[in-house]
Amino acid sequence: MKAANFDGQKIILDENYPDPISDETLVRVDLAGICGTDLEILNGYMRYQGILGHEFVGTVEKSENPGLIGKRVVGEINVGCGVCDYCVKGIERHCSHRTVLGILKRNGAFAEFLSLPAKNLHIIPDSITDEQAVFVEPLAAAFEIKEQLKLEPQWNVAVVGDGRLAHLIIRVIKLTCPNIVCFGRHKNKLASLEKLKIKTKVGINSFDEQSFDLVVEATGSNSGFVDTMKLVRPRGTVILKSTIASRENLDLTPTVVNEITLIGSRCGSFKPAIDSLATGIITVDDMVDSTYPLEKFYEAIEHAKKPDTLKVFLKPLLKK
Secondary structure, three states: OOOOOOOOOEEEEEOOOOOOOOOOEEEEEEEEEEEEHHHHHHHHHHHHHHOOOEEEEEEEOOOOOOOOOOOOOEEEOEEEOOHHHHOOOOHHHOOOOOOOOEEEEOOOOOOOEEEEEEEHHHEOOOOHHHHHHHHHHHHHHHHHHHHHHOOOOOOOEEEEEEOOHHHHHHHOOOOOOOOEEEEEHHHHHHHHHHHHOOOEEEOOOOOOOEEEEEEEEOOHHHHHHHHHHHHHEEEEEEEEEOOOOOOOOOOOOHHHHHOOOEEOOOOOOOHHHHHHHOOOOOOHHHHHEEEEHEEEEEEEEHHHHHHOEEEEEOOOOOOO
């Protein structure tokens, strides 16, 4: 099969990469998304080597579950050992022996095929397009905030960052908390949010400092964390959503002095994300940027790196 393989230094197209061989479900990848984590991996995050990509929609080719064959699916990316306490409790994402699609010891979606256990797969309703389905994984991560924290409608909420994940987080939080401000740097991304009636700002002024009950950091940069700590009120809450490859030290002193609650937030349940897209409660069509064939993965990645770009897709072109 064709696959975009990363050796830890560079990513190349391998036209004869071995097909997945396992007793797991085999999925033909129809469309895959490039996200911030993929870009961070290329900068050294997780020291990963293999096929990148964890946002995808595909069609099941082979499975021990006959009800999945021929179905269009998305997949939860964490695969646990199945026997530890975390796996027994259904939170495989914290299994110490887990593999993670395109991130940790498991080949991902920038290829013609991938494999996952049948239990990780979710059938996508016909009402959801392929492009929308690719958003299920990051949208589930946004919904995880509502699982970790009881949002209060009266809260003043700030989201630091205007990228792909920040856009989804804002859409989710807006369902409960109408008072949201997005602090970003890119005019076209902020303009997209303004169409959703979200207040946006470039830069922090003295009136903004320590005025938000909840601040979500979604920049993928150390400077974003610094801005976040400026915005949150004493005894407020900060949600950390970024994965940052930087090795610079962060000053956590304000966290202690102001008694800030820090919550790390990663993956989430797929059901709320799928339901919200199927019913139209959450819309993502305005976030679609462009689609590249797998053979042009390099151009796609370079385009995804541009500050003003939202979601970029890779579409494998299968051999006949």
